[in-house]
Amino acid sequence: MSTEPFTPGARVRTRSTDPAGHTRLPRYARGAVGVLVEQAGRHPLADDRARGVTGDAQPVWHVRFAAADLFGAGDHTVTVELWQDYLTPIEEHP
């Protein structure tokens, strides 16, 4: 496995907290474990822009979740586009 924590195939956990202002991390995908599919460019964090703060661009990722992990049911996948700030890499222990 790559030493780079943010790389396609890596497992990540999304932030679980409910921020006070605008966010693009949908509620249904909070505190969930997903897999990085591919990077979808770099953009300033939408949460900051909504508050008038100009931050640096950061990677935005397609993150794929199993529906059962999000909703407790379903055999489909849901792929959400998430800013890297929302994500924490999960350390693998082989």
Next chain:
Amino acid sequence: MSGDHGSSVISARVRHVEALLESCGLLDAGEIDIRIDEFLAGGTPANGARIVARAWVDPAFAERLLADANTAIREVGLSMAGGLQEQRLKVVANSADQHNVVVCTLCSCYPIALLGPSPSWYKSEAYRSRVVRDPRGVLAEFGFPLPAGTSIAVWDASAESRYLVLPRRPVGTGDLAETELAGLVTRKGLIGTAPV
């Protein structure tokens, strides 16, 4: 969810800001409507249909389209640069094993400059909240029951990318020309709520 954009309070505020900008000379009267018309002028589902038909007749184009849609659609004279900045387009291909469907759960993100305004059901809270949880049930309500063996991938377009579904070419269309094939593609097919 941020579903209600029609309140008179926000509409009144927008009109007030528009009037202020006009009185300060920053905006000509009616300029916003003109800019919106310009933005939407080239947007139509027929653009998506042309992309799909080309992908059906030219496998190498399909490969380029799935790898880098923004570059590939320039080959058919289209672009995602119609707005203030070029938006990333991600094309997702249906196969015998997997069907794709697009939603924006947070608002109503859609490739407007390319496809024109989205259908009203796409913006409804019912579609946005339900298709991520139960896509098979929602597609069945659209009159599109998927075989149990077909897996479903839902794409939530709630950030910077916009999405287009590449439907499967219908069987028995081997004799059709590219323009005739484009005529088979529907807006629902491009979103993933119809087979084509």
